[in-house]
Amino acid sequence: MTIAADATSPTANRPGSVVCEGNEAAAIGVGLARPDVVAVYPITPQSSLVEHLSQMIADGRLKASLMNVEGEHAVLCGLQGVALAGGRTFTATCGPGIAFMFEPYVRTPGLRLPMVAALVTRDLLSPQCVWGGQQDAMVVREAGWIQMYCETVQEILDTTVMAYKIAEHRDVMLPVNVCHDGNYLSFGVTRVELPEQEAVDEFLGPPATNWHIALDPLRPMGVDPLTGGAGGVGPRSFVRYRKGQCRGMQNALRVIREVHAAWGELSGRYHAPLVEEYRLDDADYALVTIGSMTGAAKDAVDLARDSGEAVGLIKIKTLRPFPLQAMACALAKVNRIGVVDRSVSFGWNCGPVYQETLGALYHCGKSIPALSFIGGLAGADITVEHFARAIALTCEAQFSRAPREPVWLNEND
Amino acid sequence: MQRQSRDLFDASTIPNDLAPIATVLSGMLPGDWRSLRPLIDRLKCVKCGLCWLYCPVQCVIEKPRWFDFDLAVCKGCGVCAQECPHRAISMVEETGR
Numbered sequence: 001m002t003i004a005a006d007a008t009s010p011t012a013n014r015p016g017s018v019v020c021e022g023n024e025a026a027a028i029g030v031g032l033a034r035p036d037v038v039a040v041y042p043i044t045p046q047s048s049l050v051e052h053l054s055q056m057i058a059d060g061r062l063k064a065s066l067m068n069v070e071g072e073h074a075v076l077c078g079l080q081g082v083a084l085a086g087g088r089t090f091t092a093t094c095g096p097g098i099a100f101m102f103e104p105y106v107r108t109p110g111l112r113l114p115m116v117a118a119l120v121t122r123d124l125l126s127p128q129c130v131w132g133g134q135q136d137a138m139v140v141r142e143a144g145w146i147q148m149y150c151e152t153v154q155e156i157l158d159t160t161v162m163a164y165k166i167a168e169h170r171d172v173m174l175p176v177n178v179c180h181d182g183n184y185l186s187f188g189v190t191r192v193e194l195p196e197q198e199a200v201d202e203f204l205g206p207p208a209t210n211w212h213i214a215l216d217p218l219r220p221m222g223v224d225p226l227t228g229g230a231g232g233v234g235p236r237s238f239v240r241y242r243k244g245q246c247r248g249m250q251n252a253l254r255v256i257r258e259v260h261a262a263w264g265e266l267s268g269r270y271h272a273p274l275v276e277e278y279r280l281d282d283a284d285y286a287l288v289t290i291g292s293m294t295g296a297a298k299d300a301v302d303l304a305r306d307s308g309e310a311v312g313l314i315k316i317k318t319l320r321p322f323p324l325q326a327m328a329c330a331l332a333k334v335n336r337i338g339v340v341d342r343s344v345s346f347g348w349n350c351g352p353v354y355q356e357t358l359g360a361l362y363h364c365g366k367s368i369p370a371l372s373f374i375g376g377l378a379g380a381d382i383t384v385e386h387f388a389r390a391i392a393l394t395c396e397a398q399f400s401r402a403p404r405e406p407v408w409l410n411e412n413d
Numbered sequence: 414m415q416r417q418s419r420d421l422f423d424a425s426t427i428p429n430d431l432a433p434i435a436t437v438l439s440g441m442l443p444g445d446w447r448s449l450r451p452l453i454d455r456l457k458c459v460k461c462g463l464c465w466l467y468c469p470v471q472c473v474i475e476k477p478r479w480f481d482f483d484l485a486v487c488k489g490c491g492v493c494a495q496e497c498p499h500r501a502i503s504m505v506e507e508t509g510r
Contacts, residue, residue: 110432173431211427212427212431213431213432219424220422220438221434222436223434240429241432
C-alpha cells in the first residue's frame with residue numbers, strides 16, 4: 001500500500017487503490033487534472049459527482065474555484081469565460097441538464113475551447129424518468145464535442161484525465177464529453193487504481209486553453225465576430241472555420257490513440273481508444289455495443305463461445321469523431337452483426353449506433369445481415385440473457401434490403 | 414466613406430482556421446451603413462439645439478453659427494430633420510459609395 005505524498009492532492013492520504021462509485025472515480029480524475037474552475041448544477045444521476053468534487057474543494061484537496069450557478073446554461077457560459085482567460089475547467093451534467101445547456105454547448109466546439117465535461121448519461125423525457133440511458137448523449141452527438149463512452153469505473157477515472165490531454169492537444173482544441181452510464185456506472189462500486197498526482201501533473205502539463213482565442217488585455221481581440229452572409233468573405237471565412245473544426249475532429253482520432261497509448265505506459269492500463277475487438281479474429285458474426293452494457297455482453301459472448309458459437313464483439317469507445325477506419329477494419333472480419341443500442345433514433349426507427357454502423361459497412365463495401373437491438377431504456381438492465389437472445393437472433397439473421405423493425409430487448413421483461 | 418482600421422497585435426502565429434476571432438480594430442461607426450444623409454440649410458439654422466438633443470448617436474457638432482453632423486457617426490435616421498422646428502434639415506439619398 002502506498003500513500004500519495006502531496007497532502008493537497010485529491011489522492012492524498014489514500015492508498016494506491018480505493019473502492020468507489022463511478023461518479024467518485026470521475027471526481028478523482030478531475031481532481032488529478034487540477035482544474036482552475038469547476039462550475040456545476042446537480043442533476044440525477046450526476047449529483048454525487050458534484051458532491052464529491054465539492055467535498056474535495058472544501059477539504060482543500062483540490063485548489064479550484066467552485067461556481068454554484070443558477071443553471072446549466074450559466075454553467076457553460078461561465079466556463080467559456082474561464083477557458084478564454086486561460087483556465088482549465090470542468091463540469092458535469094446529463095438529460096434535461098444538457099438540454100438547458102444546449103445554447104452555449106453547441107457554441108463551445110466552434111470556439112475551439114478545450115473543455116472537459118462528464119455526461120452521466122440518462123434517458124430523455126418524456127415519459128418522466130430519472131434513470132440511465134444514452135438518449136441525451138445521442139441527441140447531442142452532432143454538436144461537435146468529442147464523445148468517449150466508458151465501460152468500467154476505472155475507465156471513467158482514466159478517461160477523465162486523458163480527456164484533458166486530448167482536448168488541449170494543439171491539433172485538436174475541442175471539448176470532450178466523457179460519457180458514463182447513469183446508475184450502472186455512476187453508482188456502480190468497484191475497486192479503482194489511483195494514479196500518482198506527480199505522474200498526472202507530468203502527463204498533462206500546464207493548461208493551454210487560450211493561445212488561439214482569449215480574453216486578454218495584452219492581446220485584445222474580438223471573440224466570435226459575425227461571420228457569414230450571402231457571399232464573399234463572410235461565408236468563405238465560415239467555411240474555413242468549419243473545415244478547421246472537422247480537421248480537429250479527424251486529428252482527434254490520432255491523438256486519442258496516442259494519448260491512450262501514453263496513459264497505458266504510465267498506468268499499465270491500456271484501454272481500447274476507439275474500438276475494442278473482443279474474440280473477433282475467428283468470429284463469424286458479432287455484437288456491436290457501447291458503454292457499460294459491454295460487460296454483460298462479453299459474458300454472453302463467452303457463454304456462447306463455450307457452446308461452440310463463433311461470435312465476437314465490437315465495442316465502440318469513441319463515437320465522436322466516428323472511428324470509421326477502426327470500425328471498418330473490425331466489421332470486415334464478420335458476416336453478420338447485431339447492434340445493441342441504449343437509445344432510439346426516431347428518424348430511422350432503429351438505434352443510433354446501428355445507423356452509424358450501417359454507414360461504416362458502406363466503407364467496407366459490405367452488405368451483410370444487420371439487426372438493431374434496443375435495450376436498457378430508462379434504467380432497464382440488459383442482462384446476459386438479453387444478450388444471449390441478441391446473439392441467437394444475429395446468428396440466424398438473413399440479408400434484407402427492406403427496412404427492419406428494431407428488436408426491443410426489454411419489451412417483455 | 415473612409416474605413417479606418419488597425420491591427421491590435423501580431424496574430425500571425427494563430428492559425429486562421431481555428432477559432433473565430435477579429436484582430437483588426439474597426440470603429441464599426443454607424444456612418445458605414447447610412448442610406449440617407451442630413452443636409453443643413455445654414456441660413457435657416459438658429460442654433461436652438463433640438464437636433465443636438467434628439468440625435469440618438471450624438472453626431473451633431475457645434476459650429477460658430479450653425480449645427481452640423483459628423484458623417485462618420487450619423488446613421489441617417491432622420492430624427493433631427495423630423496424635429497427641427499425651422500425645417501433647416503433635409504434628408505438626401507446617400508450615393509457616395
